[in-house]
Amino acid sequence: MNQQTENIIDIRNLSRHFGNKAALQDVTLQIPRGKVFGVVGENGAGKTTLIKHILGLLKAKQGSVSVFGMDPVQQPRRVLSRIGYLSEQPDYPEWMTVTQFTNYMAAFYETWDRRYATELLEMMNVDPSKKIGELSKGQQARVGLCAAQAHRPELLLLDEPSSGLDPVARNEILSAVIRTVSNEGRSVLLSSHLLDEVERVSDHLVFFSQGSMVLSEPMEAVLSKHHQVIVRFAGSLPWQKIPGVFKASEANSEWQVFGYGEMEASIHGLRNLGAEILEQRLLSLNEAFLARSQSRLPLREAA
Amino acid sequence: MKMAPITALGWEIFGWNRSALLMNAAIGAALGVAVNVVGLAGPMSIMLLVSFSLLLASSFSYIDLNTRSSRAGFPRHILVLPVATWMLALVPILGGAVFISAFVLLWLRFLTSIRLSFVEQLALAGAITALSCWMQAMSWELIRVRLAKLAVLVIVSLLATLSLVSLLSEHALLLGRTGGTVTLLMTMSCGYFFAWMALVRSRRGDAGEAGPSNKRLRTHGVLTFGNSRMPELASGVEAQKWYESRVFGRLLPICLMIVCTLSLSMLLFDAVRSKPSGIEIGLVLLAFFMVSPLVGSAYAWKNPQLPRAMLAPFFAALPLDDVELAFAKLRASARSHLLGVMIVLVTIAAIIVLSDNNAKIEGIWTNLVAHQGTVGAYCVLLLLALFAAVLTWMAGALLMAAAFYFAAVQWKNGALKYLVVFLGLLAFLKYTGWFLLNRVTLQLLLVHAHTIAWVLLAVVLILATLSFRDYRRSNPLAALGKVLAGFVAMTAISLVLIWQVRMSAQLHWALSCFAITTSLGALIPILRLPVEIASNRHR
Numbered sequence: 001m002n003q004q005t006e007n008i009i010d011i012r013n014l015s016r017h018f019g020n021k022a023a024l025q026d027v028t029l030q031i032p033r034g035k036v037f038g039v040v041g042e043n044g045a046g047k048t049t050l051i052k053h054i055l056g057l058l059k060a061k062q063g064s065v066s067v068f069g070m071d072p073v074q075q076p077r078r079v080l081s082r083i084g085y086l087s088e089q090p091d092y093p094e095w096m097t098v099t100q101f102t103n104y105m106a107a108f109y110e111t112w113d114r115r116y117a118t119e120l121l122e123m124m125n126v127d128p129s130k131k132i133g134e135l136s137k138g139q140q141a142r143v144g145l146c147a148a149q150a151h152r153p154e155l156l157l158l159d160e161p162s163s164g165l166d167p168v169a170r171n172e173i174l175s176a177v178i179r180t181v182s183n184e185g186r187s188v189l190l191s192s193h194l195l196d197e198v199e200r201v202s203d204h205l206v207f208f209s210q211g212s213m214v215l216s217e218p219m220e221a222v223l224s225k226h227h228q229v230i231v232r233f234a235g236s237l238p239w240q241k242i243p244g245v246f247k248a249s250e251a252n253s254e255w256q257v258f259g260y261g262e263m264e265a266s267i268h269g270l271r272n273l274g275a276e277i278l279e280q281r282l283l284s285l286n287e288a289f290l291a292r293s294q295s296r297l298p299l300r301e302a303a
Numbered sequence: 304m305k306m307a308p309i310t311a312l313g314w315e316i317f318g319w320n321r322s323a324l325l326m327n328a329a330i331g332a333a334l335g336v337a338v339n340v341v342g343l344a345g346p347m348s349i350m351l352l353v354s355f356s357l358l359l360a361s362s363f364s365y366i367d368l369n370t371r372s373s374r375a376g377f378p379r380h381i382l383v384l385p386v387a388t389w390m391l392a393l394v395p396i397l398g399g400a401v402f403i404s405a406f407v408l409l410w411l412r413f414l415t416s417i418r419l420s421f422v423e424q425l426a427l428a429g430a431i432t433a434l435s436c437w438m439q440a441m442s443w444e445l446i447r448v449r450l451a452k453l454a455v456l457v458i459v460s461l462l463a464t465l466s467l468v469s470l471l472s473e474h475a476l477l478l479g480r481t482g483g484t485v486t487l488l489m490t491m492s493c494g495y496f497f498a499w500m501a502l503v504r505s506r507r508g509d510a511g512e513a514g515p516s517n518k519r520l521r522t523h524g525v526l527t528f529g530n531s532r533m534p535e536l537a538s539g540v541e542a543q544k545w546y547e548s549r550v551f552g553r554l555l556p557i558c559l560m561i562v563c564t565l566s567l568s569m570l571l572f573d574a575v576r577s578k579p580s581g582i583e584i585g586l587v588l589l590a591f592f593m594v595s596p597l598v599g600s601a602y603a604w605k606n607p608q609l610p611r612a613m614l615a616p617f618f619a620a621l622p623l624d625d626v627e628l629a630f631a632k633l634r635a636s637a638r639s640h641l642l643g644v645m646i647v648l649v650t651i652a653a654i655i656v657l658s659d660n661n662a663k664i665e666g667i668w669t670n671l672v673a674h675q676g677t678v679g680a681y682c683v684l685l686l687l688a689l690f691a692a693v694l695t696w697m698a699g700a701l702l703m704a705a706a707f708y709f710a711a712v713q714w715k716n717g718a719l720k721y722l723v724v725f726l727g728l729l730a731f732l733k734y735t736g737w738f739l740l741n742r743v744t745l746q747l748l749l750v751h752a753h754t755i756a757w758v759l760l761a762v763v764l765i766l767a768t769l770s771f772r773d774y775r776r777s778n779p780l781a782a783l784g785k786v787l788a789g790f791v792a793m794t795a796i797s798l799v800l801i802w803q804v805r806m807s808a809q810l811h812w813a814l815s816c817f818a819i820t821t822s823l824g825a826l827i828p829i830l831r832l833p834v835e836i837a838s839n840r841h842r
Binding site for chain 2: 083
């Protein structure tokens with residue numbers, strides 16, 4: 001299988017500006033089939049803008065976006081019929097009953113599986129006779145998840161799906177759906193603020209900050225490479241000289257140094273600067289996110 | 304600085320409508336100046352006044368509109384303020400009524416020859432206030448069933464109009480002056496009472512709740528009108544067409560049914576029945592020509608309160624090509640338009656049957672039959688109906704495309720183009736009548752009819768070339784097949800009808816060119832809409 005068909009999404013040098021604000025800057029990203037990609041970043045980092053480009057709702061003005069080998073703007077029907085999409089704020093017609101809504105959606109997708117849709121609604125405990133407007137926000141999100149999933153899309157795009165789901169739905173339903181999709185060899189792009197959820201279900205992590213993609217690594221690598229070293233050092237620590245270290249802060253001559261790559265290399269670099277090592281540990285995804293979100297240093301791993 | 308609750312509430316309402324109010328004030332002032340400069344005749348000025356007053360009324364509707372459910376209600380954040388309910392209801396109603404009344408009275412004073420005494424001005428303001436009360440009561444979800452809301456508004460409009468006519472009429476027709484005054488005061492106070500009651504219920508949290516009788520009515524409505532029936536949807540285009548019809552397709556028939564019901568109700572009174580029936584027919588036709596193009600543009604709305612028409616992400620992400628999305632909207636609008644035309648035709652027939660004074664209509668018909676014969680006369684009527692239907696649908700579809708276009712461009716460009724369109728419209732209103740009634744220009748039109756058809760054909764061909772890229776994405780033959788068949792059918796029917804009518808060869812030729820021009824014109828929105836939707840959907 002060649003690279004063209006292997007990668008269902010191929011984004012190259014994509015940039016987008018809204019007025020003076022750079023929403024995306026020179027993003028290059030390939031998503032292979034069968035993987036769950038977690039996209040994280042602070043508010044306004046560019047996650048939704050990226051997803052809108054994949055859906056063809058935004059036109060690539062600089063760079064290119066290819067989904068299933070096609071331009072989603074040029075061929076919306078052929079691309080979108082293979083995608084399931086759940087947006088952060090689902091704007092479904094509230095006057096429709098759930099049954100009407102699923103019948104309406106079924107007409108758009110040749111691969112819509114009515115039995116599977118019914119099963120999903122039952123699993124999600126949604127009353128099909130109710131109007132969408134009468135459902136709670138969480139129930140509406142469940143309906144959206146069902147609609148995004150019932151045609152067994154090759155790519156499932158979930159943009160902050162957890163914002164409407166309660167913890168039970170998040171832990172059980174969302175994870176189950178993502179696992180099912182992944183096990184069937186289909187792909188998922190999950191954008192979320194909930195890092196524990198992203199850590200639990202994703203194979204690969206993409207980290208956006210202020211429109212730039214600052215990290216794109218397999219999840220295992222992300223978790224094994226982000227580290228923190230606490231050192232004692234009097235005066236100003238020239239941490240920028242150490243490859244892989246992206247942030248440091250000081251309180252009472254104790255420095256918290258955050259690095260990416262081999263922890264031993266960071267320790268070695270710090271010792272060479274004359275720092276006394278007090279503590280060292282790997283970071284959780286949450287800690288790595290917090291450290292990363294305040295730093296936009298390019299990737300420069302500690303060897 | 305501590306503000307009195309009523310002042311704070313006034314500011315809140317101003318803030319709520321700030322952009323709409325400023326925009327309407329600017330448009331109103333521009334409209335007034337333009338009417339004054341161009342010097343539009345009385346009826347045209349009144350027509351503009353009525354349509355603009357309706358626009359103002361919609362700006363003052365103080366509601367939280369949920370467009371996904373099409374449900375409205377009093378803004379919830381205001382309900383929790385420590386202000387008496389009577390004041391919560393009074394301030395928005397009074398604000399709207401004062402603003403609209405002032406606008407209407409100033410317009411009448413400075414832009415028409417109509418002069419009203421103080422009492423008559425008070426009566427007009429009273430009628431506007433009464434309508435404001437009832438419109439707010441209905442929009443604050445006093446009752447939930449839309450059909451019932453509609454019925455209430457129709458009855459109230461009728462009562463307010465009758466009272467006003469009785470008060471303004473020199474001969475004290477209809478209800479009489481005393482009856483008119485009492486009816487107006489009753490309508491106003493009841494309207495305020497029900498608006499207050501709607502707010503009381505909203506504060507209690509049970510506004511719009513269906514009570515047992517309400518539920519029965521809803522069930523009956525569903526059984527009667529098939530509200531929740533859903534057809535078998537064979538494809539995405541069919542599904543989208545069903546959606547568009549369900550959300551926007553009822554607007555035109557409902558608007559026309561209000562006007563038609565009002566016109567027919569007026570015939571219950573002897574005084575109206577004895578007047579020439581042409582007045583009611585004119586009212587119905589005027590409403591159709593004014594409302595149908597505007598409603599056509601509604602298919603571009605995402606949210607009626609947003610000035611920018613755009614596709615909501617949910618619909619933009621549906622697997623449909625831009626051409627298919629455009630066709631779903633156009634087909635739904637055509638179906639709704641056809642229904643609107645049927646309502647108008649049936650109403651006109653009913654007015655003729657119910658009226659006691661059809662002398663003028665009968666005179667015109669007799670003349671027509673004498674000149675054309677019975678078949679020819681019917682052909683003339685059919686031709687008029689056909690051209691009116693196609694031209695109004697075309698205007699609505701063009702406005703729909705324009706709404707998508709203006710949403711996709713920078714607002715400054717959009718505003719500039721709106722201004723150009725607005726001034727163009729005024730010039731059109733002013734000079735079209737003169738142009739068409741002038742013998743020399745009419746002769747010129749007749750002589751050069753074929754040139755106009757050729758020019759339009761060139762325009763259509765240019766647009767077709769520009770739209771080709773968008774059509775190529777779908778199957779162009781499949782997409783355009785039905786359109787081309789429709790174009791051929793429409794042209795053929797028109798030509799057959801034209802050649803049934805007895806007239807000079809030159810007129811036959813000119814009218815044939817006009818028929819072809821109209822059919823070609825209908826192709827313009829069909830070619831343009833997918834391009835505008837694409838620019839709106841893929842920004």
